[in-house]
Amino acid sequence: MFRQIGPLEISLILLVIVLLFGAKKLPEMARSLGKSARILKSEAKAMKSEGGETAPAGPPADQATPAQRTIKAAPGDVSSARPVTETTDTTQR
Numbered sequence: 001m002f003r004q005i006g007p008l009e010i011s012l013i014l015l016v017i018v019l020l021f022g023a024k025k026l027p028e029m030a031r032s033l034g035k036s037a038r039i040l041k042s043e044a045k046a047m048k049s050e051g052g053e054t055a056p057a058g059p060p061a062d063q064a065t066p067a068q069r070t071i072k073a074a075p076g077d078v079s080s081a082r083p084v085t086e087t088t089d090t091t092q093r
Contacts, residue, residue, distance in 0.1 A: 021029065 018026065
């Protein structure tokens with residue numbers, strides 16, 4: 001029923017995208033898409049590393065408040081860094 005997409009169809013799709021968004025807007029959109037993908041990747045990596053660790057039964061008595069974590073869009077990118085607010089769950093499970 002449906003046939004495979006060939007080079008003619010791909011070029012037609014690209015032409016329609018350029019006409020819709022304009023040549024000036026496309027690099028900006030690609031940049032923001034890449035930035036979003038980097039943030040998503042770093043968040044997934046952080047969640048995976050936090051999930052692998054086992055939490056102790058109770059908080060240690062000598063431990064002070066943990067340092068504030070920040071999320072960065074790219075390594076070394078300080079302009080878009082934002083603080084992360086973490087909830088402190090004091091209930092025992």
